[in-house]
Amino acid sequence: MRIALFGAPGVGKGSQAALLNKNQGLAHISTGVMLRTAIRKGTPVGLEARQYMEASQLVPGVIVRVLAEKAITDQNFDQFVLDGYPRTIEQALWLTEFLTEKHARLHCVVNLIVSDELIVRRLSQRRVNIDTGENYHLKFKPPPENVDPKLIIQRDDDKPEAIQKRLDVYREETHPLVDFYQKRNLMIEVDGQGSFEDIHARIIEAVYSFAPSQ
Ligand code: AMP
Secondary structure, eight states: EEEEEEEETTTHHHHHHHHHHHHHHEEEEEEHHHHHHHHTEEEEEEHHHHHHHHOOOOHHHHHHHHHHOOOOOOOTTEEEESSOOOOSSSHHHHHHHHHTTTTTOOOOEEEEOOHHHHHHHHHHEEETTTTTOOETTTTOOOOTTOOOOEEEOOOOOGHHHHHHHHHIIIIIIITTTHHHHTTOOEEEEOOSSSOOOHHHHHHHHHHHHHSOOO
């Protein structure tokens, strides 16, 4: 199974990709997590990406492409869920070409539908473990007590002033992919509101009825 989770920041792509990893064994490929790790380690990719992420902009396509290419190749081109990739038409075109060369293709793209109001509420309550990349929600999934509180941070881009900017970037640069994948009959919509488990069950149901043989 090769799927991509799609939607605005805060729709729950990361949490749902983690559940697909746990329950379906799909490799969780998150360009956001890879970029934050690169920044923390101070690698050349991290140094380059940092300025864009601090400004709540998309990181240039060529940088993220290298990360996506390596992660998908390491996974032998199968059994993965993409979280936050592709985010532009250019990235989607590259991904199609890259997978086609390997005689592979995405089985579907899951568009998680969440109201703007809930997105803002979720992002402002989100915290992340800087070591593992695991996401928490202060109310619904608080960080465990045995984890060092110093490792649990609020992402700078989850602070109120950055959230609006990221939603604007999503509408302008990423939302056009809805049309792109609808035209290719790959886009399925799933209600992204409710409990983690309910949303997960809806995703499984939608994906397997869309691509039953995978
Ligand atoms: P995420 O963790 O998916 O919310 O991504 C956090 C930030 O990383 C985004 O706001 C972008 O700055 C950058 N980023 C992640 N994935 C991509 C991508 N596919 N293309 C460009 N920038 C990305």
